[in-house]
Amino acid sequence: MKNQTTTERKSERELVVTRTINGPARLVFEAWTKPELLKRWWVPKSIGLTLLSCEMDVRVGGGYRLVFAGNPEPIAFFGKYLEVTPHSRLCWSNDESPDGAITTVTFEESGGKTRVVVHDLYPSKEVLDAAIASESTGGFTEQFEQLDELLVTLGASAGRLES
Amino acid sequence: MVQYNSSRVNASFAALSDATRRGVLEQLGRADASITDLADKFHMTLTGMKKHVGVLEHAGLVTTEKVGRVRTCKLGPRQLEEEAAWIERYRQLWAARFDELDKVVEELKRREKADERRKKKRADP
Numbered sequence: 149m150k151n152q153t154t155t156e157r158k159s160e161r162e163l164v165v166t167r168t169i170n171g172p173a174r175l176v177f178e179a180w181t182k183p184e185l186l187k188r189w190w191v192p193k194s195i196g197l198t199l200l201s202c203e204m205d206v207r208v209g210g211g212y213r214l215v216f217a218g219n220p221e222p223i224a225f226f227g228k229y230l231e232v233t234p235h236s237r238l239c240w241s242n243d244e245s246p247d248g249a250i251t252t253v254t255f256e257e258s259g260g261k262t263r264v265v266v267h268d269l270y271p272s273k274e275v276l277d278a279a280i281a282s283e284s285t286g287g288f289t290e291q292f293e294q295l296d297e298l299l300v301t302l303g304a305s306a307g308r309l310e311s
Numbered sequence: 312m313v314q315y316n317s318s319r320v321n322a323s324f325a326a327l328s329d330a331t332r333r334g335v336l337e338q339l340g341r342a343d344a345s346i347t348d349l350a351d352k353f354h355m356t357l358t359g360m361k362k363h364v365g366v367l368e369h370a371g372l373v374t375t376e377k378v379g380r381v382r383t384c385k386l387g388p389r390q391l392e393e394e395a396a397w398i399e400r401y402r403q404l405w406a407a408r409f410d411e412l413d414k415v416v417e418e419l420k421r422r423e424k425a426d427e428r429r430k431k432k433r434a435d436p
Contacts, residue, residue, distance in 0.1 A: 153409055155402035157394075163401070167409045171416035175423070179415045189411035195404060266405070274342055280397045281340025 160273035163249075165266040173235045173257035176264065180238060180253065181206045190214070208232055212240065247275045326370035331355070332363050336372060336386070343385040346375075 151168045158164045169176050179185045183202045191199045198217040205211055206229055213226040224244060231239035236255050242248030249268040256263045270276040326332055331353055338344060338352060350360035364384055367373035374387045386393075 150406075150410060150413070153402055153406035155398050155405065157398060163398075165402070165405045167405070169409065169412060169416055171420055175416050175419040176412070178419060179412055185415055185419075189408055189415050192404075192407035192411050194407045264409075278341050280394055281337065 157276075158267075161270045161276055163268040163270075163276070167264050169262045169264055170260075171262060172260060173255040173262045176255055176262045177235045177238075181232075191216075205229070206232055206238075247271045249276075326366050326372055329363070329366075332367055335363060335367060335384075339373065339384060339386050343383055345381045345383050347381070349384065 151170070153165065153167045155163065155165050179189065181204070183204045186204065187199060187202045190202075191197050200215045200217055200222055201213070202215075203211075203213045208229055208231060210229050210232075211226065212229065213224060216223045216225070225242065227241040227243040227248065229238070229240050230250070231237055231252075235257075237253070239250065239252040241250055247270070249270045252267045252269070254265045254267075256265075270279070327336075334353060335349055338349065344352075346357060346360050346364060349355075349364070350357050353360065355363075364373060364375060368375055368387070371387050371389045373384050375382050375384045377383075
């Protein structure tokens with residue numbers, strides 16, 4: 149049985165994800181902090197992305213850099229570790245955008261299981277709204293570009309019928 | 312009911328078939344705005360913008376509220392459904408990630424147990 153994953157927009161500036169993993173915090177923390185392990189789960193097949201490289205210097209002030217295959221250029225996600233408390237807490241910046249969120253992950257062990265809470269804090273309500281809108285209307289835009297093309301095609305065939 | 316749905320869909324199609332109206336939705340996704348703001352941003356007359364907003368409002372994509380002399384526009388209930396849909400997609404991404412993490416942690420657990428058994432064996436006389 150898979151444990152439940154929940155997501156919530158906790159406030160105007162915060163997104164929170166929670167999940168319980170069936171294992172001690174020590175091992176869950178290891179899977180978040182060793183690049184060869186993180187690589188195996190961070191990019192599930194269903195999201196259709198290819199991770200080209202993953203470098204992580206897990207200590208306060210250390211950097212990380214994940215590079216994905218992109219079209220035409222590879223896309224890099226990078227930032228710095230702000231807090232590293234073994235087995236209980238990780239915090240990093242997301243510096244690929246000037247108003248990237250600060251991500252804090254906590255690991256709470258109880259009875260051999262670990263509750264993981266991923267907390268993203270955005271600099272303002274507007275930035276989080278825009279992140280949501282750009283992706284949701286982003287999908288929209290693509291659909292309506294297709295619709296535009298369809299309308300042009302239909303218009304053209306209607307024109308032919310008339311003539 | 313069917314009638315209502317198809318007329319709603321038609322209204323959305325009509326509302327979204329116009330580039331300016333799509334731009335207005337993107338703009339309102341960033342922040343609420345008055346009709347005057349929108350008219351300025353899209354270089355249009357107030358009357359022209361009022362018509363566009365009217366079409367979006369009719370399709371349920373935008374709601375407006377008049378406070379004093381200013382009419383403020385914001386994303387309507389259908390756009391809020393978009394936010395809920397986004398959060399659900401975000402949840403699915405993380406659920407897929409955590410499913411893979413489960414497997415990694417399972418493997419680490421197995422490895423640890425095997426190591427312990429080996430150590431015990433070595434410690435045995």
